[in-house]
Amino acid sequence: MTQETKPKQTREFQAETKQLLDLMVHSIYTNREIFLRELISNASDAIDKVRFESLTNSALLEGNSDFEIFLVPDETTHTLTISDNGMGMTYEEVVENIGTIAKSGTKAFLAKLKEKETSPDQELIGQFGVGFYSAFMVAEKVTLLTRAPGEANGIRWESTGDGTYTIEECDKEQRGTTIILTLKEEFRTAEENFLHTYTLQSLVKKYSDYIRYPIKMNVTKEEQPKDADGKPIEGADAVKTIEVRTLNSMTPLWAKNKNEITREEYDSFYKDLFHDWENPLEVIHSKAEGTVEYTSLLYLPARAPFDLYDRDATGGIRLYSKHIFIMEKCQDLLPEYLRFVRGLVDSPDFSLNISRELLQHSKQLKLIGKNLEKSVLKTLENLLSKDRPQYESFWKEFGQALKIGVYSDYQSRDKLKGLLLFPSSHSADGLTSLDEYVGRMPEKQKVIYYATGKDRSSVERLPQMELLKEKGVEVLFLFDRVDEFTIDALQEFKEKKFQSISRGDLQLDDLESPEAKQDAESLSKENEPLLQAIKEKLSGKITDVKISSRLKSSAVCLVSDNNGISLSMEQILAEMNKAPFKASRILELNPHHEVFTALKKVYETDPTATAFTDYCDLLYTQALLIEGILPDDPIGFANKVANLMAHSGK
Numbered sequence: 304m305t306q307e308t309k310p311k312q313t314r315e316f317q318a319e320t321k322q323l324l325d326l327m328v329h330s331i332y333t334n335r336e337i338f339l340r341e342l343i344s345n346a347s348d349a350i351d352k353v354r355f356e357s358l359t360n361s362a363l364l365e366g367n368s369d370f371e372i373f374l375v376p377d378e379t380t381h382t383l384t385i386s387d388n389g390m391g392m393t394y395e396e397v398v399e400n401i402g403t404i405a406k407s408g409t410k411a412f413l414a415k416l417k418e419k420e421t422s423p424d425q426e427l428i429g430q431f432g433v434g435f436y437s438a439f440m441v442a443e444k445v446t447l448l449t450r451a452p453g454e455a456n457g458i459r460w461e462s463t464g465d466g467t468y469t470i471e472e473c474d475k476e477q478r479g480t481t482i483i484l485t486l487k488e489e490f491r492t493a494e495e496n497f498l499h500t501y502t503l504q505s506l507v508k509k510y511s512d513y514i515r516y517p518i519k520m521n522v523t524k525e526e527q528p529k530d531a532d533g534k535p536i537e538g539a540d541a542v543k544t545i546e547v548r549t550l551n552s553m554t555p556l557w558a559k560n561k562n563e564i565t566r567e568e569y570d571s572f573y574k575d576l577f578h579d580w581e582n583p584l585e586v587i588h589s590k591a592e593g594t595v596e597y598t599s600l601l602y603l604p605a606r607a608p609f610d611l612y613d614r615d616a617t618g619g620i621r622l623y624s625k626h627i628f629i630m631e632k633c634q635d636l637l638p639e640y641l642r643f644v645r646g647l648v649d650s651p652d653f654s655l656n657i658s659r660e661l662l663q664h665s666k667q668l669k670l671i672g673k674n675l676e677k678s679v680l681k682t683l684e685n686l687l688s689k690d691r692p693q694y695e696s697f698w699k700e701f702g703q704a705l706k707i708g709v710y711s712d713y714q715s716r717d718k719l720k721g722l723l724l725f726p727s728s729h730s731a732d733g734l735t736s737l738d739e740y741v742g743r744m745p746e747k748q749k750v751i752y753y754a755t756g757k758d759r760s761s762v763e764r765l766p767q768m769e770l771l772k773e774k775g776v777e778v779l780f781l782f783d784r785v786d787e788f789t790i791d792a793l794q795e796f797k798e799k800k801f802q803s804i805s806r807g808d809l810q811l812d813d814l815e816s817p818e819a820k821q822d823a824e825s826l827s828k829e830n831e832p833l834l835q836a837i838k839e840k841l842s843g844k845i846t847d848v849k850i851s852s853r854l855k856s857s858a859v860c861l862v863s864d865n866n867g868i869s870l871s872m873e874q875i876l877a878e879m880n881k882a883p884f885k886a887s888r889i890l891e892l893n894p895h896h897e898v899f900t901a902l903k904k905v906y907e908t909d910p911t912a913t914a915f916t917d918y919c920d921l922l923y924t925q926a927l928l929i930e931g932i933l934p935d936d937p938i939g940f941a942n943k944v945a946n947l948m949a950h951s952g953k
Contacts, residue, residue, distance in 0.1 A: 309394065311471035321466045324439055335490070338441050339503070340510035340575070341434030342385045342482060346372045347514045349389025349480060351628045353452065356390070363390075363452040365478055374507075374520040374550075376498040381491050383498060386481040387516075391451040397458050397470060401435065401447065435482075439464040441497060442484035448473065449480040507550040513572050514551050515626065522548040555626050557600040557649060561588045573602050576621075577645050581605040584697055585686065587646070587678050595667045599675055601646035603682070607700040611643055618642035620675075623649035636672045638715060640708025641679055643701050648675070676718075683722055687736070695734060698724050706785045710792035720793055726759060726780040728772070735779070737796045743777060749810050750802035753779040755787055755871040757931070766857030766929060767804040770811070773855060778804060787872050805930075807865035809853055826850050826894045833906050837890070840919040844888065851891035858898040861926040863887045870930050890923060898922070917943050 316324065350370045357363045367388060375384040392400065438445045443463060450457035457475025462468035475481075490497050497503070500522055507518050524544050527535040556564060556572045570582040583602040590598045601620075610616040619632025619642075626649060637644055652667045686694040705722055708715050724734040729743065740751060752771060756762035762780050771778055781787055790801050802810060827834075827850045834848045841848070846864075854860060863869050863886040868876070873886040892899050902922070905915045921943055924934045934940050 309472045311469055313467055313469050314398075315467050316462075320436075324436060324464045324466070335440045335495075336497075336506055337510065338437040339385075339497070339506045341437045343372060343507070343511045343514060343518060344575075344578075345434055346385060346387035346389060346480065347511075347516055349387055349391070350516050351389075353388075353390040353478075355629060363478075365452055367477070370516045372514070372516055372518045374503055374518065376500065376503060376520075378491075378498050381486050381498070383484045383486060383503075384481060385484075386479065388477055388479040391454075391478045391480055392449045392458065393451045393454060394458050394470070394472065396451070397447070397449065397460050401460055401468075438482065438484055441486055441490045443487045444485040446483040446485075447480065448475055448483070450475040450478050452478045504548075504550050509571075510575055512551045513553075513556050513575060515553055515555060515628070517549045517553060518551045519547055519549055521545050555623075555649070557588065557598050557647065558626065564588070572600075573645070576647075577602070577604075579604060583645075584693065585682055587682050589678060591671075591674065595650065595652050595670050597648055597650035597652070597671050599646065599648045599671070599678070601644055601675065601679065603679075603697060603701075604643060604645060605696075605700070607643060607704075611701075611704065618644075620644070621647040622653065623647060624653040625649070625651050629653060633668070636668060637675055637679070638708065638712060640704050640712060640715060640719070641676065643704055644679055680718055680722070687722060695724070698734070703783060703785060706783065706789040710785070710788040716793060720796060723789070725753075725786070726782065728763070728768075728778045728780070740777060740779065741797050741799055744799070745776075748776065749799070751779065751796060751799050752776060752802050752804055752809075753781055753790060754804045755781045755869065758782060761931075765804070766860040767853050767862065769855035769857060770809070770853045771804060774811070776811075784875055787869065787875075791872075803869055804853070805860075805862045805871075806869050807862070811852070823850065823852050830894065830903070833903055834892075836906060836910050836915075837892075837902075837919050837922075840916055841890065841923050844923060845890050846887045847889045849889060849891050850894050854891065854893035854896070856893075856896075857929075858893050858896040859922045859926045859929075860891050861923075861930055862889045862891055864889065870932070874932065890926060892922070917947070921947070 315321075350372070353363055354370065357368075370388060373384075373386045375386070376382075377384070445462055445464070447460040448457055449460075456472040458470065459473040460468060460470050486497060489495065500520070503520060504522075511518060522545070524546060525541040526544060527541055528539040530536055556568060566586070569586045569588070573579065573583045573586075574581075582605060584605045585603040587599070587601040587603075608616075617632055617634060619634040620636045621628070622630040622633050622636075633648075634642075636648065648671060650667065650671065653665075683694070683697070686697065702724060705719050709719050709723070721736065721738060724736055726733075727735045727740065729735055729740075737751070744751075754762045754765060754768060756765065759780060759782075762768065762782075768778065781790065787803075793801065795801065830850060834850070838845065838848045851860065861870060866887075868884055868886045870886045870888070873884060876884045892902075902915075902918050905912065905918055909915065921940070924940045927934055
């Protein structure tokens with residue numbers, strides 16, 4: 304008895320899918336030829352899936368384990384057919400995966416397109432899993448026939464990209480998926496003909512040569528008839544024959560001797576496998592024998608993906624066993640701080656019939672992971688020492704990941720500290736490593752100085768920088784939110800502790816003259832009553848008031864002690880809704896500034912006067928603003944400034 308089939312239905316695409324199809328149809332991409340790469344990649348993924356699942360359920364193969372992808376161009380019907388004998392889809396899967404694309408990152412894709420309005424030919428498609436829809440760039444109608452293993456009926460899906468599609472059950476003998484593209488007229492002309500045999504062969508070679516399954520096509524050959532001696536028969540008409548030709552090499556690139564592989568081949572393989580449009584920054588290809596045998600091919604991308612630091616984003620290395628794909632993203636192979644590394648590992652020591660969970664925690668995998676981490680770090684060290692511009696290009700894209708690794712991964716701190724780069728006062732536009740900083744330190748300098756701020760201009764204008772500038776002491780500049788967390792995690796480098804210019808004592812004793820030290824001590828003692836009075840006026844706002852040894856031209860600054868968090872870190876934590884963490888606030892005054900003289904005069908005249916209270920509050924608020932912290936009462940501050948200006952004019 305024949306199973307009753309579901310009737311044909313017409314449905315509408317999801318709203319965002321309509322928008323995407325409209326962009327595709329209206330030619331936002333100039334490089335249309337990538338549609339073939341995307342559809343072949345999807346076919347390969349479908350075969351990967353059935354091949355892997357069949358390791359534990361051989362019935363899925365339905366007696367057919369000769370995996371292949373087949374192209375059929377037809378000039379008569381103007382169609383190009385791409386078929387595979389992979390996993391195939393059920394009715395529900397077609398509706399979910401083709402009718403809607405919420406799972407494939409469409410919102411992010413569309414947002415990225417808006418950013419790329421000036422260069423619409425950038426190949427973003429593969430990044431967001433919307434490769435199937437690239438077919439509408441070249442096709443006026445797309446028909447999909449698919450059947451999942453074990454299903455009685457196949458599914459026929461069809462759309463002209465007008466916002467609707469039809470779906471129905473149909474007869475389909477072979478499992479897998481067949482996509483029939485009815486090409487638009489402009490893509491079956493002499494200038495751009497995707498039905499031409501040579502064009503299709505060239506595109507497969509260009510984009511899909513390393514697909515591990517044979518990509519086949521019927522190719523027509525013309526041969527001159529030959530006589531018994533094998534010589535062409537003069538005057539005889541050529542005879543046309545058809546042969547099935549495999550268009551791709553299929554030999555895994557990583558299985559070849561690396562001395563036989565060109566950089567262009569490495570780059571092409573990377574762009575094909577990871578759908579990137581730029582060449583990678585660096586390639587790491589290695590083979591290991593011994594306790595564990597494996598081959599690895601790793602890449603450092605040229606640019607960070609937009610979602611590199613998203614919590615929900617997943618990285619990982621592809622796993623193969625004897626060239627058989629077994630896992631898309633193994634996240635436990637490399638540490639989190641190297642999540643940007645792309646690549647694959649192929650090892651005969653991986654067992655294909657064990658669960659993915661057990662595989663992730665196998666001893667072999669952990670050993671391979673340690674070796675891969677060493678290889679990546681060694682490559683970065685070599686770049687830093689031998690190709691500084693290339694390393695700085697890497698650092699611009701991925702430096703933050705390494706800095707996060709320092710403070711979040713205790714075991715990695717020693718491995719990563721030599722790779723860190725920071726701007727500094729030594730150079731107006733260059734970066735310096737910690738090694739380079741220490742190498743330039745005067746013999747008497749005890750600590751590595753650093754300053755935090757939003758950019759170079761704001762840091763260089765900090766009052767706390769004045770004395771260090773005067774003495775020619777180099778200061779590291781920390782502009783990224785993660786920088787201070789990284790420095791606090793390190794604590795020291797080559798036995799030199801880190802010292803914020805805005806925290807605690809600057810430890811400049813060995814760089815100060817005895818006279819300067821004595822002068823600072825006497826000024827503090829002389830003004831002790833004034834400092835105590837200011838502290839009382841600002842009770843609850845500050846923890847102490849001191850005569851400053853770091854100010855030269857500025858009147859005031861705020862610093863914190865070395866035992867707690869800094870003022871800049873307090874602001875970052877507040878933005879992260881971790882408000883309970885507060886920095887101690889120490890108000891430092893410049894005893895040689897005219898404002899200090901005026902403050903002292905008001906205090907000596909009448910320490911209980913409103914003017915003295917206002918002066919104290921104004922100085923404190925001024926110090927807050929210098930640190931980029933808004934006062935609790937900005938209106939009150941403005942009124943006091945206005946009042947002061949009004950009285951100063953009398």
